[in-house]
Amino acid sequence: MAQFPKKITDDPYTAAVLIRRLVTEQGIVYWRRYLTAFALMALAAGSTAGATYVLGQVINQAYVDKNIPGIAMFSGITVILLFIKGVATYGHMVILTKISNAILATNQRQLFAKLMRESIGFFSERHSSEFLARLTAGAKSITDVLNMLVNAIGRDLLMLLAMIGVMVWQDPLMSFIGLVAVPPAMLVLRKLVKRIKGLAFNQFTGTADIMETMQESLQGIRTVKAFTLEETMQKRIDENIAIVERNANKMARVANRSNPLMEMLGGFAVAGCLLYGGYSVVALNATPGAFFSFMTAFLMATEPAKRLARLNIDLNSQLVGARMLLEVVDSPASEHSDDDKPALKLSDARIELRDVSFSYRAGETVLNRMNFTAEPGKVTALVGPSGGGKSTVLGLLLRFYEVTQGDIVIDGQSIGAVSRKSLRAQTAYVGQDVYLFRDTIRNNIAFGKPGATEDQIIDAAKAACAHDFIMSFPLGYDTPVGEHGTQLSGGQRQRIAVARALVKNAPIILLDEATAALDSESEKQVQEAIEHLCRNRTTIVIAHRLHTIMHADSILVVEGGEIVEQGRHDELLRRSGRYASFFRLQHHDAGTLAPISATA
Template identity: 75%
Template sequence: MTDTPRKLTDDPYGAAILIRRLVMEQGALYWRRYLVAFILMGVAAGATALSAYLLGEVINKAYVDRNVHGIAMLSIATIVIFTAKGAATYGHTVILSQISNAILARNQRQLFAKLMRESIGFFSDRHSSEFLARLSAGATSVTQVLSLLINAVGRDLLSLIALVTVMVIQDPFMALFGFLIAPPALLIIRKLVRRIKGLAHQQFTGNADILETMQESLQGIRTVKAFTLEDTMRARIDANIAAVQQTADKMAKVSNRSSPLMETLGGVAIASCLMYAGYRVVATGATPGQFFSFLTAFLLAYEPAKRLARLNIELNSSLVGARKLLEIIDAPASEPDDSDKPALRLSEARVEMRDVGFAYRTDEPVLKNMSFVAEPGKVTALVGPSGGGKSTVLSLLLRLYEVRSGTITIDGQPIADVSRQSLRQQTAYVGQDVYLFRDTIRANIAFGKPGASDDEIIAAAKAAYAHDFIMSFPHGYDTPVGEHGAQLSGGQRQRIAIARALVKNAPIILLDEATAALDSESERLVQAAIDHLCQNRTTIVIAHRLHTITHADAILVVEGGEIVERGRHDDLLQRNGRYASFFRLQQHNATPLAPQAAAV
């Protein structure tokens, strides 16, 4: 069976299709400005060709006609020509730079907006450094591709046409001879393109690996220092850098492999033209101006011709980054826009899970037909061993993941039938691992309610028992928190997070081990802040320290994705089941629910 011939359109990210797409989708947006740049490039190309032509006239006026007045006039014309060329070059360079900056910004915004429409599951299989690489290198590559095309057509091709015109005018035979170097040069370039593609891909992935190691080392610097991993991380990044350096060296060799032969071919062509032109001047009486004009045009045409010959190499190298960017942008969003769905309307904020099943991976269920009700204005606590599915419950309530079976309703409305934004606007989440943005304390609290007034921010901070320690800083609420809140203690970060949830004033509160990693004093303050937060709100809390949820209206013991016990604290102790065992073991500072791992 013979293979079907592969068409250019079979690969949506093939070079031809990708170039056409970039031109039509991105370059076409700025066609008016490109047109102005083309006109200016034409002026510059014409000026270059005219200067080569005038050089022959100057030679003739000086050495043949001996015409001083003619030389003076041509000199003035030369000044005008070069001034026009300089102005045109400046104009089209600035315009193209501005277009490139606009396209770069547009692609960066587009990629970031697409990432914001992806689900948590999308990011769980990838490292964040990959997206940094795609955002920087990918977006830059798009502008490089368009700039290469525009400069190739507008600057190099127009200049080459204008200069070839001068060459043909001065001596058609020599012009034809000069073109003989093009076919072998193009044949060499064609053989290098496939190798360039592979090396460019290796460079991109290698740079992403460097970013990954750098990011992990800096974000985990405490762990690196504590475990004396400096040499280990240094060895890892040295290996990444060495791999990229090796690939870059190969790229340099391959991409420039054509240069020696092209230079040799160019030298042969120039030498042949010199010999032929010299013979014509000496033997046939041709004017020296014609000789110099042709030679100048030929030499000036050599560089744009060489750039055009290498265009395919440069394009394929840059297209790798553009391809990486568009692969993310083109892929269907894993969390598609659902703003057309009705908004969640709350009356009581009654949350119900009914026969909910969920699995992160096929055949590995995390929740098995789980059902419970979180009553309005009350506290429902989830306790149990690690891996039981407690945190998954909160993720499903926020629709960070979608249930596989069953339904989750709030006031009788299936959350799958309402917009995610309206659902998340009605909930406030505080986790064990608090994330603070690299900004001020004021800004981090205000993230809970964009546009919150200073009075609202301060009131929330006071309710979270954070106002006093905030005001102890020299800059108060304008104190920077550092990356991930590194300039604050764990308890301080937790109280900022609670203030952020308080200022949001959401009717549903989700707490995931909010005090698990704190010392006793910090826990006391944070717990007091949580009590403020939960007042008259429907609260679902995951607890490791059971004494923090003894007041809960309902306690659910979750094991293996199922609720094995439910009731209030005193009732569960009287039953002497799993909860009672768990509680007594904690009271004696033993490992809970042995031999299973400690609760998350």
């Protein structure tokens, strides 16, 4: 079938479409404020035009009529008009700034809200610095575009029309001479717009690359220093900065390429006006005041005329950032809101996986028709080699991903048929890589249950074996944990995470190698905290250190996305299968080969 060429309307992010959207979706909300700003701009333009005209009268009073009282009167009128212009200019600038701040805040909130509706898979394919760039530069670009449009219409266009009005009033023929430079200038500027679009896009992505390198270097500063990567990271960011610098220089050359020609054309226009105006005063007995007033208006009209001529270039430069933000906001959320679904209602908290299959990518099966039941109030452990699909099970239970085939059922309810919010509200998760927010210990625990009381926070910390070390700090629960919790040790971070899960008081507990990265002493303390957390709750735990799950009620050995063995610790050791092999290997590596007939 023949392919028809794309129409301009097929691209939802052309300059015309973007401008219309920004005006109708965002600018129109503040139309009353914009109307007030336009009125003040008109007042400023009128005052400027009036002052320009009055200056000519001052010249006539001085050089033609020799009238000192007249000079004083028109001078006083000039002062009043310029004062009115100053007040009007202040007023409309303040109004536009307030509107810009409101629109900027709205877009930043909107983008963040959209990101919170995305799935885990969405973020795994992108770098966080990309969203920082969209949040900052993209949101600001939208306000810059609207400000350009408002200033172009309300300030520059009105000022230009007012100045042209004075010019025409003083001398229509000389006004025509002054405007001959406009058509050739517009032809030159049209050719530069396409080039600006590409450069502006490269500038945006280059800035995002700089942020990416900076963020990774600072967040991984321990690794950078441990592996003496300072020069490597410096070289990388130097290259990123050099690319942005070169691109910025190209943009400067392209954006300002029209200036020499415009100045030359403007020079011809000024020269023509001076020649004709001088001739009119000398040979045609025109008043010097009219000539002075005309030239003042003409020279004052040049700046708004230049800004209007460059408007297309400047708009296309800023529209790239606006597009970057709107592309994310407009895209369908990968984690659709399902708050209209019924809430999960728990009685026993029995979890069942029924023929569950899952793939992150087509043709790469991670789970293959997996079946098991996590009994209420008991501990079910998943063990096995890395890459077997254990962590994927927890991701599916939290609905970070949706099952490809089969179903996960809790107390007879398919988790796909209930709202995510109700599912996650009744589930507490503690992982190996604990994430603490840059806040106090108190607030990091309270994140498990917004609105938690001080007593609930302290009780959770005590149960997590964290209260004593917290109170050893001078600020106690008000101690800042630093970015990612770097001011605490690994064991302390893990116990804070357990306390956060405890204060939630959820009936389902998911643990993903919560002690794998700890030393023996810290592991013992965290393990004691976890015992408090799991008591009388349905628990699914992933562990590589098999001695931490020896007392689990059920142990499932997961390999290749399937359960190859299932039973209690002593049963599995007697079978001398995969579990016994893992257990024997770990004890041999630890230099403490234990008898296989261990008791539960």
